[in-house]
Amino acid sequence: MTWNSSGSNNQSNQTAPYGFFDFLKKQVEIYVFVDPLCPECWSLEPYLKKLTIEYGRFFTIRPILSGRLMTLNKDNFGKPKRLKEIWEKTANRTGMSCDGDIWIENPITHPLYTSIAIKAAELQGKKAGRKYLRKIQENVFLDKQDISKEDVLLKCAEQSNLDIEEFKSDLYSKTARKALQCDLKLTKEMGVEYIPSLVFFNENGEEGLKLSGLYPYDIYVKVLKQMLQKDPTPATKPELVDFLSHFHFVGTKEISVVYDWSYEKTAKEMKKLQLKQLVEKVPVKHGTFWRYIG
Numbered sequence: 001m002t003w004n005s006s007g008s009n010n011q012s013n014q015t016a017p018y019g020f021f022d023f024l025k026k027q028v029e030i031y032v033f034v035d036p037l038c039p040e041c042w043s044l045e046p047y048l049k050k051l052t053i054e055y056g057r058f059f060t061i062r063p064i065l066s067g068r069l070m071t072l073n074k075d076n077f078g079k080p081k082r083l084k085e086i087w088e089k090t091a092n093r094t095g096m097s098c099d100g101d102i103w104i105e106n107p108i109t110h111p112l113y114t115s116i117a118i119k120a121a122e123l124q125g126k127k128a129g130r131k132y133l134r135k136i137q138e139n140v141f142l143d144k145q146d147i148s149k150e151d152v153l154l155k156c157a158e159q160s161n162l163d164i165e166e167f168k169s170d171l172y173s174k175t176a177r178k179a180l181q182c183d184l185k186l187t188k189e190m191g192v193e194y195i196p197s198l199v200f201f202n203e204n205g206e207e208g209l210k211l212s213g214l215y216p217y218d219i220y221v222k223v224l225k226q227m228l229q230k231d232p233t234p235a236t237k238p239e240l241v242d243f244l245s246h247f248h249f250v251g252t253k254e255i256s257v258v259y260d261w262s263y264e265k266t267a268k269e270m271k272k273l274q275l276k277q278l279v280e281k282v283p284v285k286h287g288t289f290w291r292y293i294g
Contacts, residue, residue, distance in 0.1 A: 026203075028059040028227045033066045033187060033197040036114050036136050036147065039087050040214055041196045043094035045137075046257035047217050049247070053258060054234035055224055059200075062126075063133060065115045065180060066187040066195050080104050087141075088286075094214070095253035097286035098141035108140070110148040117153045119179040120170035124162055132160040138249065142284050200227045217257065240269060244279060244292040251289045 032048070034041040048061065080103035087100030102108070114136060122129030135156040139145040145152045150171075157167045170176050190199055194212040200223055201208050209223055225231055237243075237259060244250065256266045270290055273279045278294035 026058060026060045028203070028224060029201045030059050030061050030224075031064050031186075031190070031199040031201070032061055033064045033190075033192045033195055033199070034133075035066055035195050036118060036133065037108060037111055037140065038195050039090035039096075039098040039141065040094070042098060042137050042141050043090065043096040043214060044196045045096065045134075046251075046254040047220060049250075049254055050217060050258045051220055051224070053237060053243075055221070055232065057235065058228055058232065059224065061130070063130060064186055065118060065183045066192055066197075067115065067180075067184045080107055091286040095256075095287065096141075096251060097284040097289075099144050099285040101285075102140065102144040102146075106144050106146050108146055108148050113148040113150075113153070115180050115183075116176050117156075117171055119183070120167055120173070120176040121157065121160065121162055122179065123170045123175065124166060128160065128162055132156060132162065135159045142289065198223075200224065202227050241273065241278060241294065244273070244290065245294065248292050249282075249289060251284075252287055255290070 032044070034044070051059075052061070083103040084100035087098045087103070090096075091098045091100075108114075118129060118133050118136065121132035136147050139152060139156055140147045147153065147156070153171065154164065154168070157164055190208075190210070192199075192210075192212070196214065197210060197212045198220070199208055199210045209227065211219065211223060238246070240255070240259070243255075243258065247254075252263060252266050252270070255261065255270070256263055259266070261269070267288075270279060270281070273290075273294075274281055276294075278292065280291040280293050282289040282291055
């Protein structure tokens with residue numbers, strides 16, 4: 001993993017409360033280079049959620065599909081046991097479940113189709129695209145679905161509340177393929193050789209700072225503050241029920257990271273909500289996810 005910086009190291013030590021003007025213009029744009037089949041990119045989810053909750057008023061996230069995994073693991077697609085081993089190790093290390101049995105039971109056939117589908121979803125808006133990417137990740141890492149099959153891609157579109165007819169049309173359009181090519185070109189231009197990678201830009205777009213690989217949460221905060229050249233106060237976290245009603249389906253790991261709780265504390269709090277019939281427990285191969293039903 002590398003930490004490449006071309007930005008300024010000057011940082012104000014002043015801590016100021018956020019106000020109305022913080023919401024008018026986002027001062028930082030974060031390019032998040034991911035691959036839908038990358039378990040480490042999936043493991044980044046808890047940190048992106050926490051960063052967005054605490055400091056989202058200062059930045060926008062722009063997911064970029066790198067295609068790196070398809071290139072780097074081209075040979076491994078013919079070695080299902082090797083891919084299974086990689087996924088299982090990542091799940092145990094990061095706490096974000098990914099079931100490596102998929103490579104034995106239901107291997108991905110055409111990963112390129114998945115990336116095109118994500119770009120097709122983005123044509124309905126950035127939020128729609130991010131929600132669709134999340135559903136793709138849930139289906140592949142938790143449910144062992146071949147996310148390159150059309151019926152699975154359409155199911156993810158329905159789960160994301162996309163306009164299905166529009167999505168079907170865009171799925172086979174030149175526009176979606178061209179958008180993917182733009183992402184791949186950007187990946188090459190920015191010298192992204194490892195996924196996930198985050199590249200932070202300030203509002204002028206003149207300074208860039210790249211983090212390659214997974215880092216502790218505090219590092220992402222430190223880099224954001226460096227780009228802002230100030231030390232803003234993190235926003236107050238939402239009540240747990242509000243967090244769950246917003247995201248609908250989250251892992252114990254995600255809750256623990258966002259709220260700075262131990263797994264034991266998280267399990268205890270979720271048990272309370274389960275008894276109130278506000279959430280449904282969803283056991284997965286490595287750990288537990290929770291579905292909001294309140």
